[in-house]
Amino acid sequence: MTKEISVALVGAGAMGGALLRGWLSAGTIDPAASAVFDPAADAALKKLARRHDFALNPSPEGISVDALVLAVKPQAAASVLPAYAAIARSALVISVMAGMSLAAIGRALGDPPRVARAMPNLPAAFGAGVTGLYAPATVNAHGRDVIDRLMAATGETVWVRSEEEIDFVTAVSGSGPAYFFLLTEALAEAGAALGLEKEAAQRLARATASGAGAMLAADPRSPADMRKAVTSPGGTTAAALGVLDGDAKALRRLMKEAAAAAAKRAAELTE
Numbered sequence: 001m002t003k004e005i006s007v008a009l010v011g012a013g014a015m016g017g018a019l020l021r022g023w024l025s026a027g028t029i030d031p032a033a034s035a036v037f038d039p040a041a042d043a044a045l046k047k048l049a050r051r052h053d054f055a056l057n058p059s060p061e062g063i064s065v066d067a068l069v070l071a072v073k074p075q076a077a078a079s080v081l082p083a084y085a086a087i088a089r090s091a092l093v094i095s096v097m098a099g100m101s102l103a104a105i106g107r108a109l110g111d112p113p114r115v116a117r118a119m120p121n122l123p124a125a126f127g128a129g130v131t132g133l134y135a136p137a138t139v140n141a142h143g144r145d146v147i148d149r150l151m152a153a154t155g156e157t158v159w160v161r162s163e164e165e166i167d168f169v170t171a172v173s174g175s176g177p178a179y180f181f182l183l184t185e186a187l188a189e190a191g192a193a194l195g196l197e198k199e200a201a202q203r204l205a206r207a208t209a210s211g212a213g214a215m216l217a218a219d220p221r222s223p224a225d226m227r228k229a230v231t232s233p234g235g236t237t238a239a240a241l242g243v244l245d246g247d248a249k250a251l252r253r254l255m256k257e258a259a260a261a262a263a264k265r266a267a268e269l270t271e
């Protein structure tokens with residue numbers, strides 16, 4: 001049987017909390033040997049700690065774990081991380097922070113020997129996440145296996161070739177769920193503008209987005225082939241796609257601009 005991983009998680013907000021819940025339900029981590037740090041822990045986190053018996057906000061001194069996972073806001077990292085430097089000396093450090101470089105993490109933690117970056121996304125909370133991963137050569141095959149096991153507990157994993165590519169992962173899949181939520185909001189608003197009741201339009205848009213997601217998850221066809229399957233020649237979908245994807249390729253152009261803005265922001269956060 002594969003050994004459960006002991007983890008110290010710093011920051012159990014939206015993303016850290018989703019990862020924690022995924023690890024606990026998949027049995028990936030050993031809760032009794034793990035610790036979670038989040039000073040203003042809410043009632044749900046306290047309840048989770050009691051149910052699974054992990055340490056919540058213990059003193060970081062003397063804690064020894066397989067992996068130290070960093071999930072605080074990048075803007076808070078420089079002031080928060082130094083308290084975990086001792087843990088980082090012996091643990092594999094995995095940062096899920098957007099735009100916080102290996103060099104900056106190293107500076108904040110006193111240059112620990114093994115640091116890697118992971119960029120998960122929020123559907124991890126439902127086991128439907130995808131995480132981009134990068135580790136430098138200082139992380140050996142065993143370390144990579146630990147990282148992969150932790151992140152695969154919440155969905156798919158994709159290793160990338162360079163640290164720079166983590167910014168591109170952030171722009172595509174880290175931030176990506178928000179793009180689909182916005183599209184869903186926009187579709188509901190369009191339905192209401194046509195004359196549907198607001199609630200009916202919202203239900204239709206949400207179920208359509210989730211149905212399309214279910215097809216993407218289960219149907220082996222490419223997204224382009226599935227789009228063609230919905231589109232009858234000369235029909236209604238073709239009329240709509242003429243606006244979204246006609247000669248001006250409006251949506252594709254907008255998506256490129258949006259992803260470029262996200263990648264640029266990730267690079268700025270690093271500076």
Ligand SMILES: NC(=O)C1=CN([C@@H]2O[C@H](COP(=O)(O)OP(=O)(O)OC[C@H]3O[C@@H](n4cnc5c(N)ncnc54)[C@H](OP(=O)(O)O)[C@@H]3O)[C@@H](O)[C@H]2O)C=CC1
Nearest residue numbers: 011012013014015037038040071072073074080097098120
């Ligand atoms: N949200 C997302 O979809 C994704 C986020 N990320 C990355 O994950 C990281 C966290 O983002 P997100 O979860 O959205 O942010 P949240 O604000 O939801 O979570 C951050 C958590 O860290 C806590 N915190 C603050 N100070 C400390 C401290 N000193 N020690 C321990 N915990 C502390 C915060 O508590 P409090 O609220 O009380 O300040 C909060 O619960 C970011 O770096 C982000 O780039 C990566 C991929 C996707």
Ligand SMILES: O=C(O)[C@@H]1CCC=N1
Nearest residue numbers: 097098170174175176
């Ligand atoms: O918006 C952000 O900066 C974080 C990183 C990816 C998703 N949320």
